[in-house]
Structure formats: structure tokens, C-alpha cells
Amino acid sequence: MLKVLLASRNAGKLQEFAELLPGFDLHPWPREAPEIPEEGCFFQDNALQKAGFARAWWRAHGTGPLDAVLADDSGLCVDALWGGPGVLSARFGKGLGQLEKNLRLLDMLPPEASRTARFVCVLALLPLPEGRALITSGQVEGRLAGENRGAGGFGFDPIFIPEGHTQTFGELAPGMKHALSHRGRACERLRAILQVEFDADRRSGRLRDNLP
Numbered sequence: 001m002l003k004v005l006l007a008s009r010n011a012g013k014l015q016e017f018a019e020l021l022p023g024f025d026l027h028p029w030p031r032e033a034p035e036i037p038e039e040g041c042f043f044q045d046n047a048l049q050k051a052g053f054a055r056a057w058w059r060a061h062g063t064g065p066l067d068a069v070l071a072d073d074s075g076l077c078v079d080a081l082w083g084g085p086g087v088l089s090a091r092f093g094k095g096l097g098q099l100e101k102n103l104r105l106l107d108m109l110p111p112e113a114s115r116t117a118r119f120v121c122v123l124a125l126l127p128l129p130e131g132r133a134l135i136t137s138g139q140v141e142g143r144l145a146g147e148n149r150g151a152g153g154f155g156f157d158p159i160f161i162p163e164g165h166t167q168t169f170g171e172l173a174p175g176m177k178h179a180l181s182h183r184g185r186a187c188e189r190l191r192a193i194l195q196v197e198f199d200a201d202r203r204s205g206r207l208r209d210n211l212p
């Protein structure tokens with residue numbers, strides 16, 4: 001199995017990655033490790049910054065062998081809010097509980113405004129101890145509900161209805177969210193690329209036994 005350090009303290013993401021990447025032996029970001037910076041203007045900048053920071057920290061302080069670090073930068077982009085909160089999603093409504101954050105976001109929509117929105121996710125997988133990043137992304141189109149609906153998922157899930165459905169991500173079963181979601185799609189692409197590399201290694205006789 002590929003031993004991977006997840007550069008995130010977000011419990012919702014950790015839970016989803018455990019389900020989406022069953023071939024990975026995932027290690028959560030250690031409690032004693034510092035906060036991971038995210039200062040970029042784009043999801044990809046932030047995913048690379050997080051992965052680079054996590055790799056450097058692990059090289060200096062980590063214990064035990066790991067194959068790679070994985071970083072996720074994601075967010076909700078609402079058309080009527082000029083794409084916001086977007087890369088700033090994690091900081092939106094700081095200090096409020098998640099359900100209040102969701103209501104605040106809904107309150108910001110002008111009356112009659114379009115309710116279209118999308119979730120975006122960029123993943124960066126950086127090999128350890130060195131090597132170039134593998135980047136994949138995924139997104140899911142949808143629209144905002146009128147209120148919080150459903151107790152599943154995390155973050156903005158109770159107010160996001162994926163295209164072609166009537167239930168929010170908070171109401172849909174986790175397996176259904178994974179099949180449709182930005183993170184599910186980015187993970188599917190990551191797995192596909194790793195599989196191609198694995199097959200190439202096998203064809204060239206360099207069989208590695210730790211890939212998913």
C-alpha cells in the first residue's frame with residue numbers, strides 16, 4: 001500500500017479520502033505539526049503550497065518512511081458572488097458554526113439572483129523524499145438550496161444540490177456524493193494516473209509492490 005501523509009486537519013476531508021482512496025494507507029496531519037499555510041489566489045497554488053510545506057516538514061521532523069504527501073485545496077464557487085467564497089471557503093464566516101455559515105452565505109445572495117454554483121477540488125501528490133508533483137482536479141456543477149438540508153457530509157454540503165438531483169450533498173448517501181463530487185472526480189483521476197505509472201513500471205520490469 002502507498003503510505004501517504006494527508007496535509008489537512010479537516011476531519012470531513014480525511015473521512016472522504018479514506019473512502020475514496022482505499023488503496024492508500026493514509027496518515028493524518030500530526031497534532032504537533034504547525035498549521036499549513038494557504039496563501040495563493042488559485043486552488044492549484046494552494047494545493048501545491050500545502051503539499052510542499054507538508055513534505056518539507058515531514059523531511060525535517062517526520063518519523064518513519066512515507067511514500068508521498070497528499071494535499072487538497074477545494075471550495076464552493078457561487079456565480080452570484082463572483083465565484084466566492086472560492087479559495088477563501090475555509091475562512092468564510094470564521095467563528096460561526098457551519099450551519100450558520102451556510103445561512104450567512106445564502107443571505108448574501110441578492111433576491112432573484114442565479115443560484116448556480118460549483119465545488120472545485122485540486123489535489124497535489126508529492127512523492128517523498130523528492131520528486132515532482134502529480135496534480136489532478138475535479139468539479140461538480142449544481143445550485144444552492146434555500147436552507148440547510150441533511151446531516152451528511154461536511155462544510156457546505158447541506159446547501160449544495162448537484163446538477164440532475166433534488167437532494168443536497170447533506171441528504172445524499174456518501175457513496176452517491178463520492179460518485180458525483182469534485183473530490184471523487186479528482187481522486188478517480190489520481191488513481192487512473194497512478195495505475196498507468198504502475199502498469200508502465202510492471203512492463204519495464206520495475207515492479208513496485210506498494211502502489212494502489
Ligand code: IMP
Nearest residue numbers: 072073074075076089090154155156157
Ligand atoms: P481548504 O481546502 O482547506 O482551503 O478548505 C475547503 C473548504 O471548502 C472547506 O472548509 C469547506 O468549507 C469547503 N468545502 C470543500 N470541499 C467541500 C465538500 O466536499 N463539501 C462541503 N464543503 C466543502
